Amino acid sequence: MRDPDAHWVSPEAAAPAPRADAAADLPLRALIWQRxxxxxxxxxxxxxxxxIYLALPFIGFFAPYAPNERHxxxxxxxxxxxxxxxxxxxxGPHTYATREVFNLDTFRMDTEADxxxxxxxxxxxxxxRPHAILGIFESRFRVVCPPADGHFFLLGADRLGRDVHSRILWAAQLSLTVGxxxxxxxxxxxxxxxGIAGYFGGMVDAAVSRTIEIVRSLPELPIWLALSAAIPANWGPVSVFLIISVILGLLDWPGLARAIRSKFLSLREEDYVRAAELMGxxxxxIIAAHMMPNFMSHIVASAALAVPAMILGETALSFLGLGLRAPAVSWGLMLNDALDLTVVEIYPWLLWPLAPVMMVVLAFSFLGDGLRDALDPYS
Incomplete structure (x- = not known):
């Protein structure tokens, strides 16, 4: 007979109790994705x-017209x-033939649809017209084609009779790539x-810090305008595009450099950095394999938040006529047609390029905020 005072243990294996910190057992990559x-x-x-970025090489399939095709x-x-x-x-999906008629009462052009x-x-x-695929193959295949005996301007046409919708799609290639x-x-x-300033310190740190302060003290917009205006007028669209991209990058690095410097100044005193130095x-x-990974979350988030600033910079320069030049097409270059407020009042569809600019900037902002939180899952 079993002693009632004895401790009884069941012969069956007990199920492990659920852990409150089960997420801690997940690998870092899974934790980042989960958050x-x-x-x-x-x-x-x-x-x-x-x-959007995956579709950029294949914009010709989605645009009904070529970027500079005139009517x-x-x-x-x-x-x-x-x-x-x-x-x-x-x-099924269809449109109607339209024509513009001058209204003698309002002194404006009215559109009549048949x-x-x-x-x-x-x-x-x-x-x-044929369009290039990855700059290698040519094709005339498109997802949507205008009627055989008519036109299809989903968002209207500009001052040269070019389809605004098609030009917005083609402009995404340059406006998004420049960022x-x-x-x-x-x-x-x-x-x-x-990284060099934060790791070595001393005179190197002083020289880099003074350079950062000098660059940050320069007024950004006038420098953009001056450098853009200095681009020779006989340069091709590709050369101007590359130079504009470099100009935008050259004036935006001090903020990141200062953040990395301050982080490295604290990281270089850590034990694992000292151990790596003692091991030769x-x-x-040391910078690439030991210190930089500890700062990667901030770098990725900062990159996502910096891209829209670059896109807005190119848009502003092209809008002012100092960025990309025709026959290139970008969102800022399209908005240059909207400089005349009288024209915009009569033809408001010229402002449609503002929509993709705002959507992309907001998307990058949301993505940057999410990455900043996700890449630091233990906070």
């Missing part, structure tokens, strides 16, 4: 930006009417100079 998914704005902003008879044409039903029956005959849009067909190139230049300079590791290896 990032909890920020829906940052997550969907990242999906949106990834889709002399449709100058300042209003957005084309788009409908699915005609006379009460479903006929709704007696629908003009069906063509999908996944060949039309228009990446500018950030690459800026971060390359900031990482090198900030080179300064380059």
């Amino acid at each position: 990032f998914r909890r920020r829906p704005l940052a997550y969907w902003a990242g999906v949106y930006l990834a889709a 002399e008879t449709r100058i300042f044409a209003a957005p084309s009417p788009l409908a699915l039903f005609h006379d009460g029956r479903f006929v 709704r007696s005959r629908p003009l069906p849009l063509r999908f996944l067909a060949t039309c228009g 990446l190139i500018g950030v690459t230049v800026s971060f390359a300079i900031g990482l090198v100079l900030g 590791a080179s300064p380059r290896r």
Whole structure:
């Protein structure tokens, strides 16, 4: 008979109690992804930006017209009417022929649509001028084609009869790429100079710090304007694009360099850095393999937040006529047509390039905030 005072142990194995800190057992990459998914704005902003950048080499498939294709008879044409039903029956996506008529009462051009005959849009067909795919292959295949005997201006036409919708899509290639190139230049300079100043200290730190202070004291916008105005007028669009990207990057590195310098000044006193030095590791290896990873979350978040500043910088320069030049096309260059407020009042669709600028800037801001929190999962 079992002693009632004895401690009884069940022969069956006890199930392990759930741990409150089970997430701590996950690898760092999984923790970062889990925390990032909890920020829906940052997550969907990242999906949106990834889709845009993946589509950039294939913009020709989505744009109904070439970027500089002109329609002399449709100058300042209003957005084309788009409908699915005609006379009460479903006929699929279609538009109508339109013409501009001068209104003697308002002294403006009014658009009249001929709704007696629908003009069906063509999908996944060949039309228009050929476009290059990755700069290698040419194709006339497009997702949406205008009607065979008409025009399709989803967002209207500009002063030269060019489709605003197509030009916005083509302009994304330059306006979005200039941000990446500018950030690459800026971060390359900031990482090198900030890391050297913070690790070595002394005279090196003093020289880099004074350089940072001099560059930060310069008025940014006038320097942008001066350097952009100094670009020779006979340079091609590609050369101007690269120079504008470098200019934007050269004036934006001091902030990152100062942040990295201050971080490295504290990290170089850590035990693992001292141990690496005693083991004979080179300064380059210590900075790259031991110190930089501890600062990577701030670097990635700062890069995501710096790209929209570069995009806005290019947009401002092109808007003022000192950035990219025709026949190149960018969002800022398109907004240059909206300098005349009288024209904008009559043709408000010329302001449509503002929409992608605002959407991309907001998306990068949401993504940068989400990455800043996700890359530090233990905070």
